[in-house]
Amino acid sequence: MLGLLVGLLMAGLGLGPASARESTTGSSSEDSATGTAIGTSASADETRAPDGQTVVFGIPGLTINDIDRERTPNLYRLLSEGAAANLNVRTIGSATCPASGWLSFGAGARAQAGPSPVAEDADPDDPARCPTMIAPTTNVDHDSADSEAASAKEAAKSDEAHDGDSAARTTTAQIEDFDAVKEPNIGSGYSVDYGMLARTIAESGEDYPAGTDAADADSLLEPCVAAEGPGAAYAAANEDGVVSNFTEDATATGCRLGVVDLGAIGIRSWLYDPIPNYSYTVPPNFDRETRVAEADRRLGVRLKEVRENAKDGAADPTIIVAGLGDSSGLPQLRAFIAAGPGFEPGSLSSATTRTPGLLQITDLAPGILDVLDVDSPRAVGFDSAPTDDHPQQRIDDLVAEAQKATTIHQNLSTFSITLDVIFYVLFIASAILLNRSILGRRGGATRAPYVHRFLGLVSLAVAALPMGAFLAGLVPWSRMDEPGLGLFLSVIGTAAALFVLAFIPPWGRTWRGRVGALAGANVVVLAADLATGSHLQSNSLLGYNPIVGGRYYGLGNQGAAIFIVSLFIFLGIVVSWLRTRGHRRAVIIVPVVVGLAAVFVSGNPSWGAKFGGTIAILAGLMVLLALLSKIRLTLLRLALIGVASLAILIGIAFLDWLRPTGARSHFGTFFDQIVTGEALQVVGRKLGANLHIIQINPALAIVTPLAVIAILVFLRYLLHFPRVHAGSRTGRLVNKWRGRLPQIFADADLHFGFLAAATGLGVGLVLTDSGVAVPSTGAMVLLPFLLALSAEHAEEAHR
Numbered sequence: 001m002l003g004l005l006v007g008l009l010m011a012g013l014g015l016g017p018a019s020a021r022e023s024t025t026g027s028s029s030e031d032s033a034t035g036t037a038i039g040t041s042a043s044a045d046e047t048r049a050p051d052g053q054t055v056v057f058g059i060p061g062l063t064i065n066d067i068d069r070e071r072t073p074n075l076y077r078l079l080s081e082g083a084a085a086n087l088n089v090r091t092i093g094s095a096t097c098p099a100s101g102w103l104s105f106g107a108g109a110r111a112q113a114g115p116s117p118v119a120e121d122a123d124p125d126d127p128a129r130c131p132t133m134i135a136p137t138t139n140v141d142h143d144s145a146d147s148e149a150a151s152a153k154e155a156a157k158s159d160e161a162h163d164g165d166s167a168a169r170t171t172t173a174q175i176e177d178f179d180a181v182k183e184p185n186i187g188s189g190y191s192v193d194y195g196m197l198a199r200t201i202a203e204s205g206e207d208y209p210a211g212t213d214a215a216d217a218d219s220l221l222e223p224c225v226a227a228e229g230p231g232a233a234y235a236a237a238n239e240d241g242v243v244s245n246f247t248e249d250a251t252a253t254g255c256r257l258g259v260v261d262l263g264a265i266g267i268r269s270w271l272y273d274p275i276p277n278y279s280y281t282v283p284p285n286f287d288r289e290t291r292v293a294e295a296d297r298r299l300g301v302r303l304k305e306v307r308e309n310a311k312d313g314a315a316d317p318t319i320i321v322a323g324l325g326d327s328s329g330l331p332q333l334r335a336f337i338a339a340g341p342g343f344e345p346g347s348l349s350s351a352t353t354r355t356p357g358l359l360q361i362t363d364l365a366p367g368i369l370d371v372l373d374v375d376s377p378r379a380v381g382f383d384s385a386p387t388d389d390h391p392q393q394r395i396d397d398l399v400a401e402a403q404k405a406t407t408i409h410q411n412l413s414t415f416s417i418t419l420d421v422i423f424y425v426l427f428i429a430s431a432i433l434l435n436r437s438i439l440g441r442r443g444g445a446t447r448a449p450y451v452h453r454f455l456g457l458v459s460l461a462v463a464a465l466p467m468g469a470f471l472a473g474l475v476p477w478s479r480m481d482e483p484g485l486g487l488f489l490s491v492i493g494t495a496a497a498l499f500v501l502a503f504i505p506p507w508g509r510t511w512r513g514r515v516g517a518l519a520g521a522n523v524v525v526l527a528a529d530l531a532t533g534s535h536l537q538s539n540s541l542l543g544y545n546p547i548v549g550g551r552y553y554g555l556g557n558q559g560a561a562i563f564i565v566s567l568f569i570f571l572g573i574v575v576s577w578l579r580t581r582g583h584r585r586a587v588i589i590v591p592v593v594v595g596l597a598a599v600f601v602s603g604n605p606s607w608g609a610k611f612g613g614t615i616a617i618l619a620g621l622m623v624l625l626a627l628l629s630k631i632r633l634t635l636l637r638l639a640l641i642g643v644a645s646l647a648i649l650i651g652i653a654f655l656d657w658l659r660p661t662g663a664r665s666h667f668g669t670f671f672d673q674i675v676t677g678e679a680l681q682v683v684g685r686k687l688g689a690n691l692h693i694i695q696i697n698p699a700l701a702i703v704t705p706l707a708v709i710a711i712l713v714f715l716r717y718l719l720h721f722p723r724v725h726a727g728s729r730t731g732r733l734v735n736k737w738r739g740r741l742p743q744i745f746a747d748a749d750l751h752f753g754f755l756a757a758a759t760g761l762g763v764g765l766v767l768t769d770s771g772v773a774v775p776s777t778g779a780m781v782l783l784p785f786l787l788a789l790s791a792e793h794a795e796e797a798h799r
Helices: 002-015 073-081 098-107 142-149 152-162 178-185 196-203 230-236 288-309 361-371 391-433 444-474 483-501 511-531 557-580 584-603 611-628 635-657 666-676 679-696 698-719 729-735 741-746 748-767 773-797
Strands: 035-037 054-058 083-088 171-174 222-228 242-246 255-261 318-322 334-339 346-349 358-360 383-386
Touching (some): 054 230, 073 288, 073 391, 098 230, 196 222, 196 230, 196 242, 196 255, 222 230, 288 318, 318 361, 346 358, 346 391, 358 361, 391 444, 391 483, 391 773, 444 511, 444 773, 483 511, 511 557, 511 584, 511 773, 557 584, 557 773, 584 611, 611 748, 635 666, 741 748, 748 773
Parallel strands (some): 054 255, 054 318, 083 346, 222 242
Antiparallel strands (some): 083 334, 171 242, 318 334
């Protein structure tokens, strides 16, 4: 069985999307399943003109929704001529200040900029603040700056990287007290390579295309990054705060890449203490449309300068506009536009998001390096999907996706708390209504079947809600006038459809059939979604959100919990049905086939890509097969099951790691972290994420111990309580519950399915990031399933 599993997962490794580069030395242009990787090898065409300058204009706060044909003609024209995407700007905090966005852009990694501001004249209605942007000073000696900030060895490396000289029309600048800017990243769990983009381009050297003559050589650009404005300085500064090519006009230099800070769009309290006489100064009577129009006007002026400063004989320049940060304490997806050679009208994505029209801020630096045909530490490029759609249609589509992400993000806490409350109410109602003393009063014996039937119906409805949150993604609710209302109606409507599905004959005639139908539907829907791109997982109330940016594809924690519970409850019901009909071989064969298929769906790096969740499913499957085979489970054997499951997944992670960097999934990334020694750092960050979940949603955290109490007391160990003497205090307490819920475990196969599900949830708690959400979400499906199953036994007992 294990050999078959390894073979299946190895086969799945070949299904991943192609990397932007097949290798670090190969061509950077290739076709992939999702589009065409941007970038052209210097040696691919001996007659092509030298590359034009690439200029990045940063406008923190800009969204696709801000772009309008009349109000922002320059942005609209760029989008019409080039490709666009929504941009996730999440760094370390929940919302991204412009300084943090610029710092992360230059490093190609999540980073947060300090120092923390002192809110002296803060707006009491908006507690969010951004740190003061420190304008670099140009009256600084490069060597002395290095010697003061680093050791002699480190300074030598810095001099070598920057060559000690600045390009024409640029100068060396220093960001004073850069240690204070870097301070928030110490102990954050993230590795930040400050100024990676500028250093990598500087180290690339001169790039002369084959066939370049002396005349064309005059059109070649220097391997440097010209930084204009304080935000651009943050992006280009090395770890000592030194900016080798600071300038007042990045478009007039001979650098291959120009980075221009056009200022931020944001409220005054968010941009606390803005730089005097610079674009970060926001008037008190802030009007967003006016601010966006001003940013577009400035962009138009600079675009004209780009054309005027272009070198004769060079190719057309490449223009990139990025909303590198948020405009307030409310995080949103921002705008990204790229126009120029290689960028056709359409949408952009990357190997890290695998979602058309979506990029993350850490994709930008390696993507730009790919455009410049420069090898980067992360082989990630921009994947383009050309389209013939009208520009306004493309804008509307991106706005709808951004609106969906914002609505989900704003309603996530409300939905989670609602589920928590429903779970608590169901838990308390079951404890009260199933009490023998209450049912025995005033003809309770005749009412008991109705109570059980009522709780069974409510339980099925509750169990359908989580999957309704996923299926709501099939409804275009984000295009409605009231997206929040549309989301609510979509969740309720799809959950109701699942509820009705459970009652359709022939399976709908029994409670066992109803639970089996609902559990089976959950498994089929989730598996089909993962195999087709995990579109329902993305932008779901129980999936993951592009604004948060923790995951962009594959199986999320809460989806994994529902998948685990539904899988093993479904297998328990199916095995019980097969056994009653005398299919002895099928009792083992069906769980093996279905279980391995589920492991493949979850573990395939191109589908589920769920490391901890796959181990949890595999461990639960081994427990189920052991119980069905009458193998006694000891602590040692359980430990061996865990070790075997982990070993298999480590092996798969190693195989995924062998693939090019840009094609790796979470499996390969995890193995790379083990190799580089970052695994412990990542584990610490994941533990912090669990504590954060408990802090922001203690109601969800309480679900886990409540579920454990319900499982251990009501659904498992009551089987042993009849041995307690009826005259003892314990016996009198237990006898009130005897004959109720434990009857479902008279069927050993259902009992085995339940134990496998409990095993999977326990392993998921330990091995998945933010693992506390796994048993908590799983309990919200598992206990309603078991309550619904108990209704069938109650009805049989009172016939």
